[in-house]
Amino acid sequence: MRTLFKIWLSVFFFGMIFYLPMYIFSNNALSAVEELTPKDLIPLTGIRGQDPERKERLLASIGVDTGMELEDALEDNKSLTHVDIHYVESVDANRIFAATGMKVVEASAEMGGGRRLAMLFSVAPKRFLRDWAAVTGILGVQVSDGKHTISMVDDPSDETYIWALFEKSGKGGSESVQRLTNRFDLAVAGIKERERVKNLESAFAQPLSPTPSIPGKFESNTVAGNPSKEKIVIFQFDGQPAYCADEGADGPNCHGDRSSFIGRGTYKDYMDENSALCIAGEVGCKLPQYFPADLRG
Structure with a gap:
């Protein structure tokens, strides 16, 4: 038994002698x-x-x-x-x-x-x-x-x-x-143009009720100018959570709980009046049933 232990110990030390330099310098x-x-x-x-x-x-x-x-x-x-x-x-x-x-x-x-x-x-x-x-x-x-x-x-x-x-x-x-x-x-020019048009519309519009603000700031956009996957807006459609996201060649599409596919466009085209908005991933933000599993985080 002692002989086997000595053999094992010798193999271990020789192995470490070769392994440690390889690990350090790799x-x-x-x-x-x-x-x-x-x-x-x-x-x-x-x-x-x-x-x-x-x-x-x-x-x-x-x-x-x-x-x-x-x-x-x-x-x-x-x-x-x-x-x-x-x-x-x-x-x-x-x-x-x-x-x-x-x-x-x-x-x-x-x-x-x-x-x-x-x-x-x-x-x-x-x-x-x-x-x-x-x-x-x-x-x-x-x-x-x-x-x-x-x-x-x-x-x-x-x-x-x-x-x-x-x-x-x-x-x-x-x-x-x-x-x-x-x-x-x-x-960037497209983003700035959309912001300019939005500001003009806000300046001339006279809303009957306060427009809900969107918490957070979009720090990243796709080339199409839509919010990136980690900054997707969640809104209410027919009283249920829904979202819109850029899907490449298909453009921005919207999905929700009432229907896996709502239509093409942004949340502004489909959200309920005075819909409560939040950003995917925020605490208390309820995700739609059809929100992609690989984006839930």
């Missing part, structure tokens, strides 16, 4: 994002069930360097400056870590004109007996000017912006940044 969540390549991104993007090897060949055929690391792609891009890869410290990031054990890492860069590009990733950090960190998903690609934050990748067709950053000549990366800038400016 990558962490930040370096996992820094070293991310298009080949690594393929399983995290596109449509479910796609052939990764076929996608890699397709990207290579259009000039994408599938072995280029993300940090190099951002730093080599002449349209980007002040590249930074860091952990996200926020309430939402802490909630994700508590629920899944995943760290949220942001790769950001200045685009000029006060605009900032941010790519958000979920990363499984290294742990005991797993001495490496791995990127598990893309949480979003956003452009912000300090006041407006616009999501740039709403569906697989928008992922072209990501792949272009890894284009071998560098021309594609600069063009991608310019297109993101143009798309952001167009979306």
Whole structure:
């Protein structure tokens, strides 16, 4: 018995001698994002069930360097400056870590004109007996000017912006940044125009009863200008909770308890008169029966 114990102890110590240096010097969540390549991104993007090897060949055929690391792609891009890869410290990031054990890492860069590009990733950090960190998903690609934050990748067709950053000549990366800038400016112009029209309508309107105010402020919008998923307005339709949200190519659609589909438009088109409004996720805000399960938080 003592001999078996000595053998086990020897194996344990020899194992730790090899394991500890590997654990200490292996990558962490930040370096996992820094070293991310298009080949690594393929399983995290596109449509479910796609052939990764076929996608890699397709990207290579259009000039994408599938072995280029993300940090190099951002730093080599002449349209980007002040590249930074860091952990996200926020309430939402802490909630994700508590629920899944995943760290949220942001790769950001200045685009000029006060605009900032941010790519958000979920990363499984290294742990005991797993001495490496791995990127598990893309949480979003956003452009912000300090006041407006616009999501740039709403569906697989928008992922072209990501792949272009890894284009071998560098021309594609600069063009991608310019297109993101143009798309952001167009979306912000649309938001400002809607705000201007709303202010004009409010100035000339004479409501018979007070108009309920909407608690909270929309800090993020989709490209279509509708509130992002974490800022969806809940209102009353036929006396029951309902909501409207941008659904990509289908545009803004509304759903509720009385009917899984109410119609296209915003809450202003369907809400009951003097409807009580709240924001999804707020304490005491009742969600509709058809509110998507993956958005409940």
